[in-house]
Amino acid sequence: MMEDITQHRFTNGKLNLRRFHQAKWDEPVIFEMSEPGQRGILVPEVEDGITDAVGDPLSNLPEKMRREESPKLPELSQPQVLRHYVRLS
Amino acid sequence: MTDESPTVYPYIPNSVPAVKRQMLDAVGAQDANEFYADVPENLRFKGLMNLPKPLLSEYELKRHVEGLLRRNEYAGEYLNFLGAGCYQHHVPAVCDEVNRRGEFLTAYAGEPYDDHGRFHALFEYTSMMGELLNIDVVNVPTYDGYQAAATAIRMAARITGRSHALLAQTIDPDKLSKIRDYCKPDIEIGLLPYDRDTGQMDLDALHEVMSSKTAAVYFDNPSYLGFIEVDGDEISKIAHEHGAVSVVGVDPISMGVLTPPVGYGADIVCGDIQPLGMHMQFGGGQAGFIASRDEEKYVMEYPSRLFGIAPTIMPGEYGFGDVAYERTSFAIREEGKEWVGTAAALWGITAGVYLSLMGPQGMVEIGAGIMARSQYAMLELDSISGVKAPVFQSPHFKEFVVNFDDTGKSVAETNKALLGEGIFGGLDLSARFPELGQSALYCVTEVHTQADIDTLAKALQEVVES
Numbered sequence: 001m002m003e004d005i006t007q008h009r010f011t012n013g014k015l016n017l018r019r020f021h022q023a024k025w026d027e028p029v030i031f032e033m034s035e036p037g038q039r040g041i042l043v044p045e046v047e048d049g050i051t052d053a054v055g056d057p058l059s060n061l062p063e064k065m066r067r068e069e070s071p072k073l074p075e076l077s078q079p080q081v082l083r084h085y086v087r088l089s
Numbered sequence: 090m091t092d093e094s095p096t097v098y099p100y101i102p103n104s105v106p107a108v109k110r111q112m113l114d115a116v117g118a119q120d121a122n123e124f125y126a127d128v129p130e131n132l133r134f135k136g137l138m139n140l141p142k143p144l145l146s147e148y149e150l151k152r153h154v155e156g157l158l159r160r161n162e163y164a165g166e167y168l169n170f171l172g173a174g175c176y177q178h179h180v181p182a183v184c185d186e187v188n189r190r191g192e193f194l195t196a197y198a199g200e201p202y203d204d205h206g207r208f209h210a211l212f213e214y215t216s217m218m219g220e221l222l223n224i225d226v227v228n229v230p231t232y233d234g235y236q237a238a239a240t241a242i243r244m245a246a247r248i249t250g251r252s253h254a255l256l257a258q259t260i261d262p263d264k265l266s267k268i269r270d271y272c273k274p275d276i277e278i279g280l281l282p283y284d285r286d287t288g289q290m291d292l293d294a295l296h297e298v299m300s301s302k303t304a305a306v307y308f309d310n311p312s313y314l315g316f317i318e319v320d321g322d323e324i325s326k327i328a329h330e331h332g333a334v335s336v337v338g339v340d341p342i343s344m345g346v347l348t349p350p351v352g353y354g355a356d357i358v359c360g361d362i363q364p365l366g367m368h369m370q371f372g373g374g375q376a377g378f379i380a381s382r383d384e385e386k387y388v389m390e391y392p393s394r395l396f397g398i399a400p401t402i403m404p405g406e407y408g409f410g411d412v413a414y415e416r417t418s419f420a421i422r423e424e425g426k427e428w429v430g431t432a433a434a435l436w437g438i439t440a441g442v443y444l445s446l447m448g449p450q451g452m453v454e455i456g457a458g459i460m461a462r463s464q465y466a467m468l469e470l471d472s473i474s475g476v477k478a479p480v481f482q483s484p485h486f487k488e489f490v491v492n493f494d495d496t497g498k499s500v501a502e503t504n505k506a507l508l509g510e511g512i513f514g515g516l517d518l519s520a521r522f523p524e525l526g527q528s529a530l531y532c533v534t535e536v537h538t539q540a541d542i543d544t545l546a547k548a549l550q551e552v553v554e555s
Contacts, residue, residue: 073220
């Protein structure tokens with residue numbers, strides 16, 4: 001007959017096992033992982049037919065309405081972004 | 090309340106009759122109804138609710154719901170040119186992957202010590218939004234962009250101690266309706282007329298109506314009608330000359346190419362983050378943001394949660410938590426500046442994922458690409474006899490007004506015909522902005538190819554010629 005191993009879980013009514021073990025990372029802030037030039041996703045290119053018809057799409061914006069410097073967002077590859085957020089979750 | 094049926098419900102633990110009986114015996118109750126003894130008899134529901142027969146198995150339920158969904162005509166199947174506040178942009182797969190993580194999906198009311206990852210992710214979201222908007226302080230999401238606008242105006246009223254707000258008349262009528270709801274009964278809303286040729290706010294009229302009672306001047310940029318308000322600096326200047334706050338609503342996906350509102354004097358910036366990685370979900374994918382300078386008189390008037398970073402006792406470790414929590418209705422229920430909710434925090438995390446995937450280059454490219462496509466669409470539609478696009482002679486971002494007056498056809502007629510061709514035409518503005526005649530608000534984004542736009546133009550040409 002097979003031994004009933006469930007009896008070994010407790011000593012004097014107290015559980016012998018660890019009850020729960022949460023995964024834990026010392027995860028940096030996303031800006032710290034940034035490397036200039038990395039891309040997390042590419043956006044669809046504008047077709048030549050559209051560019052030929054409209055030229056520079058920003059040309060009719062008054063200078064004061066054109067953003068001068070790109071936003072200082074982090075630059076990461078897609079797996080880095082996914083891994084970072086899965087760890088945070 | 091008592092259920093004697095032998096059904097064992099998979100979603101309800103302990104619904105096996107014997108287990109239920111054991112539990113009742115343990116507390117000495119005959120039946121579960123005894124737990125409701127404190128509820129007076131006349132307040133208790135009697136009989137059975139008028140509900141259809143339950144679909145007990147997951148399969149039956151799935152099949153039923155899929156049957157309902159199949160009746161939808163949706164943007165995944167149709168060529169869609171509707172926008173007006175809820176937009177079809179590409180949602181990166183990683184956005185869905187992250188926000189479907191059960192740990193984020195169900196994280197509702199955790200605290201910094203037990204929900205570290207969510208605080209970390211939302212701190213990063215607010216930081217990235219700060220970079221995108223070029224501003225210091227960004228809140229954890231509000232319900233939606235409408236609420237963000239209304240609350241921004243209420244904040245301006247508290248900051249100035251005044252009770253009038255002036256709004257561009259080109260505002261989304263639905264947004265205006267929510268602003269009126271939130272501003273009742275103590276803040277008066279006035280509308281500023283616009284130039285019929287350009288759509289731009291009438292600055293002379295603004296000069297005239299500004300007074301020592303004006304708390305805020307509010308406009309959207311890009312406007313609801315798609316054009317870009319180019320004199321934001323003038324509008325803010327006039328507001329400031331009268332001691333009022335300049336509040337600007339902005340589409341965050343335009344921020345790679347358009348000057349952020351602080352660049353033209355805005356004191357409070359607000360909007361909706363739905364374009365940043367949220368699907369169109371019948372309103373469920375919306376979430377609002379409010380942003381300002383890091384100035385105490387502004388910061389202390391946010392009703393929303395603000396997250397910050399701090400060192401812990403462990404060298405090199407970060408902690409995240411609420412900033413100036415005592416402002417909020419969570420801290421002082423009866424004295425909170427405004428009631429706030431937590432419904433949209435998941436979308437803050439998702440927008441953070443979106444911005445970290447896109448990076449600076451992605452945001453620049455998507456903004457320029459959207460503008461190129463929408464300009465191409467305007468050219469194509471304008472070349473159709475009797476169709477005018479755009480109605481307003483101003484630069485546009487992704488939306489623009491198309492007028493059909495000279496075609497002799499109503500927007501309702503053209504949209505019905507387009508629907509037959511598998512196309513969702515632009516939003517009918519004829520009831521919302523009667524002064525624009527038979528006009529529709531069309532939206533073009535990065536999801537539209539040249540062929541898509543050509544398909545629309547060809548179909549519209551056939552409609553107006555028929």
